Amino acid sequence: MTRLLEASDVVVEINGKRIVDRVTLSVAPGEIVALVGPNGAGKSTLLRTLSGEIKPSAGTIALGGRAIATLPASELAQCRAMLSQHTTVTFPFTVSEIVRMGASPWGKKQDLEPLVARIMASCDIAHLASQIVTRLSGGEQQRVHFARSLLQLETADDRFRPGLLLLDEPTSSLDLKHQLALLAIVKELSATGCAVIVVIHDLNLAAMIAHRLLMLRGGTLFASGSASEVIDDATLRQVFGVADATGIVPNGRPFVLPHSGRIV
Amino acid sequence: MSTLTAATAAQPGATRPSARLVIPLLLLLLLMAFLIAVMTGAAGIPAGRLFDALFNFSAADGQIDRDRLILWSIRLPRIVMTMMVGAMLAAAGAIMQGLFRNPLADPSLVGVSSGAGLAAAVTIVLGDLYLPMIAGRLAIEALPIAAFFGALIATFALYRLSTRDARTSIAIFLLGGIAIAALANSGIGLLVFIADDRQLRDVTFWLLGSLAGGTWPKTGALAPALLVVAVAIPFMARGLDLLVLGEAEAFHAGISVQRLKVVAIVVVAAATGAAVSVSGIIGFVGIVVPHLLRLVIGPAHRLLLPASMLLGAALLLLADTAARTIAAPAEVPIGIITAAIGAPFFLYMLLRQRAVATL
DSSP: OSEEEEEEEEEEEETTTTEEEEEEEEEOTTOOEEEEEEEESSHHHHHHTTTSOOOOSEEEEEEEEGGGGGSOOOHHHHHHHHHHHHOOOOSBHHHHHHHHTTSSSSOOOOOHHHHHHHHHHTTOGGGTTTSSSGGGHHHHHHHOOOOOOHHHHTTEEEEEEEEEEEETTTTTTTTTHHHHHHHHHHHHHHHHHHHHEEEOOOOHHHHOOOSSSEEEEEEEEEEEEHHHHHHHHHHHHHOOOOOOOOOEESOOOEEEEEGOOOOO | OOOOHHHHHHHHGGGGGGGGHHHHHHHHHHHHHHHHHHHOSSSSOOOOHHHHHHOOOOOOOOHHHHHHHHHIIIIIHHHHHHHHHHHHHHHHHHHHHHTTTOOTTOOTTTTOOOOHHHHHHHHHHHHHHHHHGGGIIIIIIIIIHHHHHHHHHHHHHHHHHHHHTEEEEEHHHHHHHHHHHHHHHHHHHHHHHOOOHHHHHHHHHHOOOSSOOOOOOOHHHHHHHHHHHHHHHHHHHHHHHHTTOOHHHHHHOOOOOOHHHHHHHHHHHHHHHHHHHHOOOOOOOOHHHHHHHHHHSSSSSSHHHHHHHHHHHHHHHHHHHHHHTTTSSSSOOHHHHHHHHHHHHHHHHHHHOHHOOOO
């Protein structure tokens, strides 16, 4: 299978501290990869490095066969979109204005209206279009920025599509319904060939959506594989220091039940 | 989705109904301010004589000659220069606010104008020593260039001071600005101390801020800076919008952040430096104008920046017309008027801005 994103031996050091330690990974078009692991494992830093935002201290990252360090920002923005964990807006932009900021000015000229309307409806923010974004709840703001990153992918020039979507804790502020809705959109995207890398804390959501889980511990890749290969008692005990928290649902997928877990 | 119309696709700022009308309305306001300004003054020119005074160059009528002389050699250069200064100060404020993601940024508040003033004062007082060969043309050409570099150094220092790891600290930004202004002002004080009488008069002019010295050559010297600002706006608008979401977000959306910041700093310095070099330090235009406009048309820079230039030109022209008429034949320094309006406005914004109040 051809690889869309290939990172090898990536090291990130910030202020002399090694946050990401020789991580090698690759992602194929249409694949959903979840980055999981305890707080401070380097998940967000790794994601921001894969996006090109942080320059790695060592190692190489290639997107579509080209080193991302050599790509201009305008081209990189058409290959991948990124939803950051927190985005603060200082001026009174409306929801609709924020979403439209994602529209790529470099792609083919098209009528944005139907696209924007469809994306805003799918993210359940159409009714908020003329609201000031800073007055919305955290979850609503998260959906607005998610919609912005979707528009960015959809307005990229055709030679860069379907691209790569990087999501940092996209469900952290969402209620149950909107968590499921967002993950459904991610599934649909991957079906069109878009690759997705998602940092996610909830192991159950990760198991539900990802084709492959990468578990990080202390900046290194500790385990990698399908949900049933990665989520088991032995791994959770070593990585999170929690025992007896996993089970298997009838369809064979593992689940994590904090109720039964204990800290070891 | 019924609020989304075809017009909003072309213009991200146009989701507010007032946005499409704002440029024509501001042009109308500027025209009205212009007419008021040309007609009022120590020698009033009523509307009936205005057309002849402006355009009738062949008449051999004493009255028309006198009107024409007043208009073309005294009033018009001042009016044109005032509009250019107002446009540049407002644009510099709006761009700075976008760059620092802070609606309280203003070139005069955070030391950029003082930096330009210091460079201008250095040029006046020490220029005679070091630039003897161009001394005769000093005021017109060397001053805007020196002021530009003074503003550039101050803006750059402020940026380096307040921004760490792509985050701008509002507290350090405002306090650093105060420190830069204090440093520049102490330098100006030293230059006043060692200046001779003629130089002292020239330097004092910068300290007060005045548009009374408007001449056609000075207006011409401003034109390149105004052109730089106007040309740069369309290229900066999307980047400044995205920068409001943060440097990382702007980068993810395809903005070359480093280049954008350099361009924005140079444009702010060019606009502030040019304005300060002809008019001294006039405060608060850059903070009042963009804020008023954001309330009406929203913060999208594609519209905010040109609208700021128009409103800045109109408001400063009205303020200057008031400055030269309310105490006629004496003139109230324009800096007093803009500060009297702008400082309470700033305090009001500070109180509303809870994030800033808690720093």
